[in-house]
Amino acid sequence: MASISQETPGISSTSARLKLYSFWRSSCAWRVRIALNLKGLPYEYKAVNLRQGEQFSEEFTKLNPIHFVPTLVDGDIIVADSLAILLYLEDKFPGHPLLPDDLQSKAISLQAAVLIGSNIQPLQNMGVLNLIQEKLGPKEHQAWPKHFIEKGFTALEKLLKDVAGKYSVGDKLTLADIFLVPQVYNARSYNVDMSKFPTLNRIDQALAELPEFQAAVPERQPDAKA
Numbered sequence: 001m002a003s004i005s006q007e008t009p010g011i012s013s014t015s016a017r018l019k020l021y022s023f024w025r026s027s028c029a030w031r032v033r034i035a036l037n038l039k040g041l042p043y044e045y046k047a048v049n050l051r052q053g054e055q056f057s058e059e060f061t062k063l064n065p066i067h068f069v070p071t072l073v074d075g076d077i078i079v080a081d082s083l084a085i086l087l088y089l090e091d092k093f094p095g096h097p098l099l100p101d102d103l104q105s106k107a108i109s110l111q112a113a114v115l116i117g118s119n120i121q122p123l124q125n126m127g128v129l130n131l132i133q134e135k136l137g138p139k140e141h142q143a144w145p146k147h148f149i150e151k152g153f154t155a156l157e158k159l160l161k162d163v164a165g166k167y168s169v170g171d172k173l174t175l176a177d178i179f180l181v182p183q184v185y186n187a188r189s190y191n192v193d194m195s196k197f198p199t200l201n202r203i204d205q206a207l208a209e210l211p212e213f214q215a216a217v218p219e220r221q222p223d224a225k226a
């Protein structure tokens with residue numbers, strides 16, 4: 001596993017205490033990269049090459065026995081799972097909040113994040129798709145994720161269309177935005193027609209303008225195309 005310091009604009013990362021175990025192409029790790037950038041937290045980037053099976057190494061298994069990235073290490077504290085990490089960061093570093101105070105907006109932000117994190121992404125995870133390819137063939141390997149992304153996005157579009165402002169829930173950034181961007185990227189890679197989801201498409205385009213989101217994209221990570 002390779003280790004690289006990640007600069008946040010304006011903050012020196014030489015003394016970064018946070019370590020993020022990530023893979024450039026992982027949508028779940030991407031969520032955490034966005035949050036760290038938004039909160040202005042420097043971190044050490046620990047690359048785990050999922051395509052070479054580094055998630056099964058002894059070193060990584062000690063950190064996360066289910067063999068998934070992301071995993072965050074903050075001194076003696078190890079947090080695995082993107083939502084758990086984001087809520088941990090929110091508690092420990094409340095500046096630049098990722099959840100609104102208003103209870104209804106907060107509930108919708110969490111609902112949107114969980115819709116993606118529980119009802120879309122797990123059905124198109126690498127291990128799942130490898131198994132589908134093995135059992136059902138390469139055609140299903142493409143059709144399966146597309147089906148579940150479209151089903152999830154249909155619900156998400158309905159959830160957000162009347163509450164979206166500049167971003168997913170009003171005009172402030174929330175967890176919903178952090179989960180949305182990597183999932184739209186994956187949707188495009190499975191040829192999902194995003195014009196069927198105009199609210200999601202518009203928000204994704206607005207978020208693409210923000211430097212904290214730009215710095216988190218897969219292609220800009222130290223292990224990109226490793």
Ligand SMILES: N[C@@H](CCC(=O)N[C@@H](CS)C(=O)NCC(=O)O)C(=O)O
Pocket residue numbers: 026027028029050055067068069070080081082083117122125126127128
């Ligand atoms: N619920 C977990 C899911 C983590 C997850 O599925 N990670 C993927 C990358 S996005 C992974 O590590 N896959 C490796 C594998 O399938 O072997 C989270 O949100 O962090």
